[in-house]
Amino acid sequence: MATKKNINIKLKIWRQKNAKEKGKIVDYKLDNVSTDSSFLEMLDQLNEQLVNERQEPVAFDHDCREGICGMCSLYINGQAHGPDSRTTTCQLHMRKFKDGETIYIEPWRSKAFPVVKDLVVDRSSFDRIQQAGGFVSVNTSGNTIDANATPIPKDDADKAFEAAACIGCGACVASCKNGSAMLFVGAKVSQYALLPQGKVEATQRVLNMVRQMDEEGFGNCTNTGACEVECPKGISLENIARMNREYLKASIK
Amino acid sequence: MKLDSKIPQGPLDKKWTDYKDHLKLVAPNNRPKLDVIVIGTGLAGASAAASLGEMGYNVKAFCFQDSPRRAHSIAAQGGINAAKNYQNDGDSTYRLFYDTIKGGDYRAREANVHRLAEVSANIIDQCVAQGVPFARDYGGMLDNRSFGGVQVQRTFYAAGQTGQQLLLGAYSALSRQIGLGRVKMYNRHEMLDLVKVDGKARGIIARNLVTGELERHSAHAVIIASGGYGNVYFLSTNAMGSNVTASWKIHKQGALFANPCYVQIHPTCIPVHGTNQSKLTLMSESLRNSGRIWVPKKKEDAEAIRAGKLKPTQIAEEDRDYYLERRYPAFGNLVPRDVASRAAKERCDEGYGIEANDTNEGVYLDFSTEIKNKGKEVAYAHGNHNPSEEEIIKLGKQWIEEKYGNLFEMYEKITDENPYETPMKIYPAVHYTMGGVWVDYNLQSTIPGCFVAGEANFSDHGANRLGASALMQGLADGYFVLPYTVSNYLADEIRTGKISTQSAEFDEAEKRVKDSIDKFLNNNGSKSVDHFHKRLGLIMWNKVGMARNEQGLKEAIEEIAALKEEFYKDVYVPGSSDELNPELEKALRVADFIDLGQLMAMDALQRKESCGGHFRDEYQDAEGETLRDDVNMAFVGAWEYMGFDITKENLHKEELKYEFIKIAARNYK
Numbered sequence: 055m056a057t058k059k060n061i062n063i064k065l066k067i068w069r070q071k072n073a074k075e076k077g078k079i080v081d082y083k084l085d086n087v088s089t090d091s092s093f094l095e096m097l098d099q100l101n102e103q104l105v106n107e108r109q110e111p112v113a114f115d116h117d118c119r120e121g122i123c124g125m126c127s128l129y130i131n132g133q134a135h136g137p138d139s140r141t142t143t144c145q146l147h148m149r150k151f152k153d154g155e156t157i158y159i160e161p162w163r164s165k166a167f168p169v170v171k172d173l174v175v176d177r178s179s180f181d182r183i184q185q186a187g188g189f190v191s192v193n194t195s196g197n198t199i200d201a202n203a204t205p206i207p208k209d210d211a212d213k214a215f216e217a218a219a220c221i222g223c224g225a226c227v228a229s230c231k232n233g234s235a236m237l238f239v240g241a242k243v244s245q246y247a248l249l250p251q252g253k254v255e256a257t258q259r260v261l262n263m264v265r266q267m268d269e270e271g272f273g274n275c276t277n278t279g280a281c282e283v284e285c286p287k288g289i290s291l292e293n294i295a296r297m298n299r300e301y302l303k304a305s306i307k
Numbered sequence: 308m309k310l311d312s313k314i315p316q317g318p319l320d321k322k323w324t325d326y327k328d329h330l331k332l333v334a335p336n337n338r339p340k341l342d343v344i345v346i347g348t349g350l351a352g353a354s355a356a357a358s359l360g361e362m363g364y365n366v367k368a369f370c371f372q373d374s375p376r377r378a379h380s381i382a383a384q385g386g387i388n389a390a391k392n393y394q395n396d397g398d399s400t401y402r403l404f405y406d407t408i409k410g411g412d413y414r415a416r417e418a419n420v421h422r423l424a425e426v427s428a429n430i431i432d433q434c435v436a437q438g439v440p441f442a443r444d445y446g447g448m449l450d451n452r453s454f455g456g457v458q459v460q461r462t463f464y465a466a467g468q469t470g471q472q473l474l475l476g477a478y479s480a481l482s483r484q485i486g487l488g489r490v491k492m493y494n495r496h497e498m499l500d501l502v503k504v505d506g507k508a509r510g511i512i513a514r515n516l517v518t519g520e521l522e523r524h525s526a527h528a529v530i531i532a533s534g535g536y537g538n539v540y541f542l543s544t545n546a547m548g549s550n551v552t553a554s555w556k557i558h559k560q561g562a563l564f565a566n567p568c569y570v571q572i573h574p575t576c577i578p579v580h581g582t583n584q585s586k587l588t589l590m591s592e593s594l595r596n597s598g599r600i601w602v603p604k605k606k607e608d609a610e611a612i613r614a615g616k617l618k619p620t621q622i623a624e625e626d627r628d629y630y631l632e633r634r635y636p637a638f639g640n641l642v643p644r645d646v647a648s649r650a651a652k653e654r655c656d657e658g659y660g661i662e663a664n665d666t667n668e669g670v671y672l673d674f675s676t677e678i679k680n681k682g683k684e685v686a687y688a689h690g691n692h693n694p695s696e697e698e699i700i701k702l703g704k705q706w707i708e709e710k711y712g713n714l715f716e717m718y719e720k721i722t723d724e725n726p727y728e729t730p731m732k733i734y735p736a737v738h739y740t741m742g743g744v745w746v747d748y749n750l751q752s753t754i755p756g757c758f759v760a761g762e763a764n765f766s767d768h769g770a771n772r773l774g775a776s777a778l779m780q781g782l783a784d785g786y787f788v789l790p791y792t793v794s795n796y797l798a799d800e801i802r803t804g805k806i807s808t809q810s811a812e813f814d815e816a817e818k819r820v821k822d823s824i825d826k827f828l829n830n831n832g833s834k835s836v837d838h839f840h841k842r843l844g845l846i847m848w849n850k851v852g853m854a855r856n857e858q859g860l861k862e863a864i865e866e867i868a869a870l871k872e873e874f875y876k877d878v879y880v881p882g883s884s885d886e887l888n889p890e891l892e893k894a895l896r897v898a899d900f901i902d903l904g905q906l907m908a909m910d911a912l913q914r915k916e917s918c919g920g921h922f923r924d925e926y927q928d929a930e931g932e933t934l935r936d937d938v939n940m941a942f943v944g945a946w947e948y949m950g951f952d953i954t955k956e957n958l959h960k961e962e963l964k965y966e967f968i969k970i971a972a973r974n975y976k
Contacts, residue, residue: 071886072886072887088580088581088583090580090581091581091583091584092585092721094585095584095585098583098585098837102835102837105835105879105881105890106835108879108881109881110881110882111881111889111890113887113889115373116547117372117377117379117546117547117548118377118379118381118382118546118547119546119547119585119586119588120382120544120588120589120717121717121720122381122382122468122470122471123372123376123377123378123379123381123382123546124376124377125372125373125374125377138720140716141720145717145721147720147721147723149723170517170887171517171886171887174373174887176373177373177374178374178494180374181374181375181376181482181485181492181494184376184478184479184482185482185483185485185486186486187486188479188482189437189438189479189480189482189483190436190437190438190479191483192433192436192437193361194354194357194358194361194433194480194786194790195433196426196429196430196432196786196787197429198432198433198435198436199432199436200432201431201432201434201435201441201449202391202393202448202449205443205446205447205448206443207443207447208443208444208445208447211440211441211442211443211447212440212443214438214440215440215442215465215466215472218440218465218472218475219468219471221471222374222376245438245440246438249438249440251435251436251437251438252438
């Protein structure tokens with residue numbers, strides 16, 4: 055790990071003008087990067103340099119820069135969200151890199167996530183899966199039962215929360231050799247399957263979400279577990295198992 | 308212009324119920340004929356779009372992110388308030404109302420705040436019904452914690468990710484309506500102007516951020532829920548894309564902008580580390596339940612710490628100044644945010660800051676006392692009545708991890724220091740904006756048919772927002788207020804029919820947008836957009852920040868005017884208009900921030916008092932507390948756009964009447 059306060063790095067970045075044109079890796083040099091900078095601040099610095107040189111800056115997705123919105127992505131040196139474990143790219147810091155190091159930066163690669171430009175991909179397939187069943191059908195009137203009317207065992211509530219902590223970034227898909235979205239979908243199905251509110255629609259939910267997942271072109275799960283390893287939020291493989299049980303239950307009804 | 312707040316008559320606790328019962332309705336068969344546009348998909352926008360879609364209106368929702376789930380409500384950490392009194396500690400609707408009015412330093416409307424308190428309990432019921440996994444106790448009941456400025460436990464939470472869970476709840480409700488075809492979602496779209504026809508809001512011009520295409524969308528009502536304007540300071544806890552553009556565009560079309568000088572500087576953020584920093588990160592206020600804030604009592608200790616010669620853990624207990632506990636014994640570390648922030652600034656200005664950055668700005672947030680206390684409690688609960696020091700610390704750390712684990716992890720990733728072993732270093736940072744578009748009781752702006760919800764409006768938090776109240780307001784506006792008031796407005800539109808986008812008004816609005824885009828792309832200046840944004844941020848932080856004075860504000864107004872001129876002359880925006888062009892997006896947003904920054908300084912200058920987040924050096928008491936002027940300044944300052952030169956804006960005043968509570972000095976001692 056870097057011990058110097060400022061490092062010089064070489065970058066190899068995927069540049070692609072738009073969805074239609076072919077892309078390629080382009081080399082850049084960037085000096086005086088503070089090791090306290092985040093990875094995206096390093097890219098800001100590169101873009102400032104490119105703008106000053108009248109070159110086109112690198113497009114990448116990002117928003118909250120607190121590791122929670124799920125908008126940032128990036129394959130960094132062959133790993134989704136880079137070398138740090140349980141970390142989004144925006145929370146990855148340059149102290150994890152060495153002076154003189156070459157860093158490869160590529161977009162998520164998956165059939166269901168087409169490249170929009172440079173490092174930006176289209177993840178709206180995740181939205182469509184959610185729209186197919188990732189909800190409880192309750193009207194927003196406020197006239198529901200009292201929030202404490204149905205006690206929920208702490209353990210179930212905690213597990214539902216852990217599944218619901220998914221940020222929808224797509225690292226699971228990008229890391230999977232099959233481009234499978236099972237961890238993402240499993241987490242959503244699990245959140246509702248663990249709570250009494252989700253039980254009523256459980257059958258339809260899992261069938262609809264899995265159908266949509268297949269239609270979007272995501273691959274199948276072959277239990278390699280890469281998704282869990284690369285997930286910045288530590289979403290557990292148990293969620294895939296739970297979804298499979300839910301799916302089986304729904305299929306034989 | 309006469310500002311009519313349209314606050315209903317009658318006793319405070321009956322106003323909303325009575326009013327709502329008499330609003331006009333639209334029959335279900337007429338609703339699909341009415342179009343509604345919603346800008347922004349945070350808590351306010353997503354809940355409004357979901358509710359209106361569910362009612363049967365034809366809704367179009369827009370967000371600039373790649374998915375509605377990214378909106379920055381997602382980053383809210385600590386919690387959401389509701390007057391449920393589950394903890395049996397004397398809470399009630401009235402107390403939540405009172406705390407919020409007092410917390411806002413008596414600069415919010417009574418009727419709006421009471422409505423907020425009334426619907427707060429429904430929000431929790433609604434969210435639980437949607438499957439939001441709030442924290443629970445071992446009996447399966449919902450857990451609560453305390454937040455600043457209150458003496459009850461009314462804050463519901465989901466670890467340090469409450470905003471995420473609530474937003475995903477609203478997103479799921481929105482997704483359901485999108486799936487049913489009642490809401491059409493436009494991701495990666497940015498609203499760049501409002502279209503008015505015969506004085507009414509009738510549509511928007513939006514830019515498809517991927518193709519660059521300018522699109523015309525018409526509607527019978529437009530709802531702006533695009534968040535706050537904290538990014539005017541460049542560095543803030545807002546997301547990188549958070550911007551004021553939608554609000555500013557409607558301001559330019561006639562919507563008054565209220566109290567722009569009310570900005571919340573949050574006391575517990577990770578201090579600034581360097582010049583390439585792009586944003587600041589919040590450490591949730593909930594940490595003040597367990598952490599004690601201090602700086603060294605001796606200046607030489609502070610100097611030694613900054614020089615790296617001394618560690619905070621080496622400072623003896625009696626040499627630490629727990630300044631919040633010292634100054635405010637009744638509320639201690641849980642004073643409201645504005646109070647805590649100013650107290651940190653006071654200590655750092657006096658030379659006791661502990662951070663080794665350019666400004667020495669930083670104080671400690673220390674968990675060691677809590678680790679010991681909780682460790683002992685847990686040991687006893689496990690039947691160990693004679694735990695060793697080591698066991699206590701181990702159990703205490705586990706307790707802390709369970710409660711705040713994700714925050715501690717985030718802190719360590721950013722700073723490379725382990726907060727279980729050494730106190731966190733924190734300092735105030737721009738977080739939330741209480742000011743915003745002026746709205747009446749219906750959340751309607753001064754443009755008929757244009758409604759504003761959530762952080763984008765000014766209505767509920769006065770001069771300072773209490774912790775865990777932003778999530779409450781966003782969902783209250785979207786789920787429980789707009790569905791009634793927008794319907795009331797739309798009831799008069801059932802005969803209007805589809806609004807054409809082929810009109811002179813749409814032509815003009817599109818031309819305005821196209822001209823501004825072309826101007827930037829053909830400017831051929833020499834400096835990047837960020838260059839100007841950073842300079843604006845510095846002016847704002849130094850002169851319109853935590854403490855303001857007449858001279859500084861006058862300078863800020865001049866400096867921003869000069870910056871604006873230079874920006875238009877010398878900004879360089881690469882690329883073209885017909886592609887994904889983040890630099891162009893930033894340029895369009897920064898142009899609006901520059902205008903707003905100037906207005907904020909003007910508003911701060913005219914507000915000759917100190918209240919909440921607005922602190923004027925000239926107006927403080929002997930102990931450095933805010934000095935309000937309730938005789939002359941108890942009004943909402945709402946500004947009217949008068950053209951390119953912002954200094955020409957007109958100020959309108961809405962008098963604040965306190966009929967139900969006694970206005971008093973705010974005391975947390």
